[in-house]
Amino acid sequence: MITAPASGAQAWPVLVTGATGYVGGRLVPLLLDRGHAVRAVGRSVAKLRCRPWSDHPNAQFAEADLRDREALAQAMRGCRTAFYLVHSMNPRAGADYAAVDRELAYTFVEASRDAGLERIIYLAGLGEADDPNLSRHLRSRAEVGRILRLSPAAVTTLRAAVILGAGSASFEILRHLAERLPVMLTPRWVRTKSQPIAISNVLEYLAGCLEHPETAGRSFDICGPDTLSYEDQFRIYSEEARLKRRVIIPVPVLSPRLSSYWLGLVTPVPISLARPLILGLKTKAVCREHSIRDIIPQHLLSCREAIRLALRKVEQQSVDTCWHDAGQTVTPEWVACGDPAYAGGAVLQDGFRATIQAKPEEIWPAVARLGGQAGWYFGDNLWRLRGLADKLVGGPGLRRGRRHPTDIRLGDSLDFWRVVRVDPPTLLLLHAEMKAPGEALLQIRLEKKSPDRTELSMVPRFLPRGLAGLLYWWAVYPFHSWVFAGMLRGLAKATGRPIVDGPDKYKPGTADVCRLPGVH
Structure with a gap:
């Protein structure tokens, strides 16, 4: 094309x-x-x-x-x-x-x-x-x-x-x-x-x-x-x-x-x-x-x-390009095409959400600062520990940081994540480049619920490779509620607006990137 x-x-x-x-x-x-x-x-x-x-x-x-x-x-x-x-x-x-x-x-x-x-x-x-x-x-x-x-x-x-x-x-x-x-x-x-x-x-x-x-x-x-x-x-x-x-x-x-x-x-x-x-x-x-x-x-x-x-x-934070810019930005097929579970293995996912008294445009700047010097708004020591483990096995770890502290665009690296989709102020989709026995995605979505209320959700998804992948998912699963609920609170605090509902756990449906326009 x-x-x-x-x-x-x-x-x-x-x-x-x-x-x-x-x-x-x-x-x-x-x-x-x-x-x-x-x-x-x-x-x-x-x-x-x-x-x-x-x-x-x-x-x-x-x-x-x-x-x-x-x-x-x-x-x-x-x-x-x-x-x-x-x-x-x-x-x-x-x-x-x-x-x-x-x-x-x-x-x-x-x-x-x-x-x-x-x-x-x-x-x-x-x-x-x-x-x-x-x-x-x-x-x-x-x-x-x-x-x-x-x-x-x-x-x-x-x-x-x-x-x-x-x-x-x-x-x-x-x-x-x-x-x-x-x-x-x-x-x-x-x-x-x-x-x-x-x-x-x-x-x-x-x-x-x-x-x-x-x-x-x-x-x-x-x-x-x-x-x-x-x-x-x-x-x-x-x-x-x-x-x-x-x-x-x-x-x-x-x-x-x-x-x-x-x-x-x-x-x-x-x-x-x-x-x-x-x-x-x-x-x-x-x-x-x-x-x-x-x-x-x-x-x-x-x-x-x-x-x-x-x-x-x-x-001056005016670095034009970085050594890690040339990364894959294609959304993995197991998310993009909506294949059934039997086509490539069951996709494991979890969901967390909170309603914040703010418009999506008011929350988005905090989302766009994720990674790098700003950190992940909660459990930074855990993220550093995961980054160190990634470094020890040859991955990028957390020190890769990000190109710019506030500007975010398709293809950017955020520590050991890669931006594969960004639609301000409603969606950020990250693909993990860390070493793991499977492929991982983190979806952050902002959905306007009323003129002054927005539902902020986080959905981690994982396609495991074999038994090692399944063991990896269930080993980190107990920490999800603590980490992602904490991140939602941290994002609300960074926005300066109160949470009016949640954070709570929910069962996410089909990946948003799989939906066709007008089909729900």
Whole structure:
């Protein structure tokens, strides 16, 4: 499905994959500001339409799964150039992320041939493919580049080291380690040299390659001006954040596995993502050539300038995109399609409600602040305990927080939940990304009962996987009445309006997302 181009849009839109991710989510508005028509591709057009740039007259949207050759080719038609900004190194891809990336790249090549694409611009990692010490993550990025070059389209590859910017995984690891640990026992890779580059410089190079046809078919190293160890970067961050000098003690006994568990506990980055990142840090990441600087000249921010700018963005709560933005936003089929219990197992659910003397519009701001610094309005220690348990088994935990303290949109992460539907001021549907033996949803609904009274309800739903899933549900079930009733009271208190009825338990009916208009 492709949305119609706006009147006056350019005839040859630029295709951007990964448009909801960290880099793609920033590249799209930059290209639009430069006068390009952009066709953003994603699995959910609804999620794309929640982006601040979605109402730009030259923005187009195409819904396609990158595994679907036909849908991808359809999305490419009418485009001459495509940005390939996707990778599968996330908690849900697990250990097979390299195989997934390989499959996506081959499908992209086939679709580009079908659609007659002329150029592909690919952002890769810095590292030599023939280096025997190259990490699996960086080796996978190099392999994707080789596969893309099988396309008849001319491929431009930009190879970057550590990308520094507010919300990037590398910056968040650096920030949380420096702020939480005055003394750090680190692996020896802390003294490995690299050339970190600011996200603003990466975006300028990406956009510049589109505007400079002489970059077609070539590979470039892109780096910042400083060659630093990771120990140096910790020191610079501490100085810019006005922290006391951090003591860093490299030791030989910390394996990548142990280091990833430690990072998973201390930072918001889950273990499954931290491990390949750490393995990549063992490899020296320094530019071997600088030819792109002559083609696309720009002021390259120093590491200190990049960190200072990122800290300012964090302090101003103006982080454009985050490393965890690219998550699944499709409502699970067992909720969306209303399948009977025998189709996929019984869906377990519970319901709690309270009537508050307020309008939905008056209660919604408190609902929209859930998670992050605001917490969950009740039992925060229990939520933290669940988050810690999730961290220990490789999940995101609670430290992931949220993109913005008050603004909420489709696809946002709220601690270990993902927003899969948001209809202010009546509905918030959250899909759990925590590690559990099944799939979980939390529905929060506001229903107007009279001009000044609103029923606020919470319905947790769970589709268990096997006996472990059933045991998990019944183990946490006794806590539901305490936790969800407490959350309802907490939301009413945050609103500043009294509860006139409840909280009480009730038996919820069919999931609201399953109902057809006019059918009850």
